[in-house]
Amino acid sequence: MADDAAVTTAPASPATSTGPAAGATRQGRPAAGRPGGGRRAADSKLRKRLEIAFFVAPALAMLALFVVWPVITAVQMSAFRWNGRGPLVDFVGLANYVSVLTDDVFVGSLVNNLVIVVLSIAIQLPLGLAIALLLNRKMWGQGALRTIIFVPYVLAEVVAGVVWFQLLQPYYGVLDTILQSVGLEPPAQGWLGDPDLALWTVMAILTWKYLGLAVILFLAGLQGVPEELYEAAQLDGASWWQVQRRITVPLLGPTIRTWGFLSMIGSLQLFDMVWILTKGGPANATSTMAIFLVNEGTRSNNFGIAGAASVVLFLIALVMAVLYQRLILRRDAKGVA
């Protein structure tokens, strides 16, 4: 849910991000620069500091306790061999990192994450764009249509996963029954039981779940394209395709790039859906980094390994986020400036 908010606020940045510095100084003047003697000014300055502290402290305390502390703990854990009980004594240096990075299961999980990152964007971008362009017109039932498209996104991954798990049951699930009734042979081990098919099946379900978000965001971005542009293009005799390709899609650029960023971060963290559908199986064919670290942490009690895997996952996410920012999002920032 939080995702769509981020993107829809993104278009605001041109308007707001030019404002902060200028607006701030203007705002501050009546309060801070009011004439009235040194002591009064100092008093009001102190008072302002206290007010700021009062307003910001609770949020910062929450972040420190539940975000920063655990992340530091992960780094700490990663340097020890530890089963989760007692003090951290068995210092192993970087050995946990070595075993994580040479573990076939972890490397396989990382590859799966990367495949999901790439395929999510490669599938959902053209499909979402096509649907959004097609639906971006005044038509009967438009409001209802947009709501319906968003439904899978609002469902919990667990709920969606459980329903799909039932639909995909080998032999007696609805998909297999339909296939059999038209004379097709469903996979013998089931869609989720065949190591060659399982990741693709998960990918298909993820597409079903998250395509709506792309469509809704792209539609919202399309609302920002001024109608005059279409009219002018029409007067110039541009065809529908030319208008979409030359005007709409380029203007949708910032929305698409921000969506891509969120999609990437989401794919790197994937856990719920896979846990429900396959628990990472068969034979780790659908395992992700999050599945790996939860397995190590809670099932095998290898908290040192889980800590190292957490740090590696974080670093990978960070590097990809920074690269994305540098290579792709920077264009938007430049456009603003």
Next chain:
Amino acid sequence: MTTSTQTPAAPTTAPSRRRRGSAGRFQGGNPVVYAVAFLVVCATLGPVVYGVLGGFRSNAQLADAPASLPDPWIFSNYTGVVTDPSFWQYTLNSVVVAVVTTAIVVVFGVMAAYPLARYAFKGREVLFMVFVAGLLFPATVAVVPLFILLTQNFGLGNTWWGVALPQAAFALPMTVVILRPFLKALPKELEEAAQLDGTSRIGFFWRILIPLSGPGMVTVGVLAFVGSWNAYLLPLLLLQGDMKTLPLGVADFSSEHSSDTAGVFAFTTLAMIPALVFFLAMQKRIVNGLQGAVKG
């Protein structure tokens, strides 16, 4: 994003539609568009509707003719779920955790966003960057150490607070990022007028800012609520027995009764209703709130 832009545009739509009607190509439905829309709706809703209807069938019906309507309609699956006390226990847990999470996110979020939006002070942008950086720490990365800290250091294992507090903490960065432009957009004259009337900045916060930022708070509140309602990983690690939330209940029920497809469908349907209803009821507010943030 959708409805709110249509409403203000209402006066202009009629003439522009007429104009476009003559131009023809760009707007209005044509059979291809409706066909695609129909396919999209089927693909989107198909599994959901199948699940809802499947709850009204028996397992024998599902096995004999997987792709047909309930015949006869059977209510025992649904009544079985709603008379199951653990379903209501899970629902209660989900509600409490989601309400606590939402309350913390909205209160602390708007408090933090206020000085970041409307005070001028040194280090403000740095402070804001702390929250932006918080976006880069997904809960998944920290979930194992979080589990250790909550159970061993904070004594919050298997409690509502143990789930709600970290969820709120991880939702705060996004909340502040959404709310700041929103609060910034409120006209400066309001603040000046309040100051002339002798209202302090804190008075301004309570009496003017809070009432005016309702839509923004609803937006972040709904996002936090739905996020908490759907959360699985942290509750999975922290909660056992009677403390479980609905997603855990759904997953348990599905694995314990995996051959009782109809029962699983009924349980799943009832578990998804609250999130769907809440979202649909609040959709306009979310949309308006986001629209406001965009304009800001």
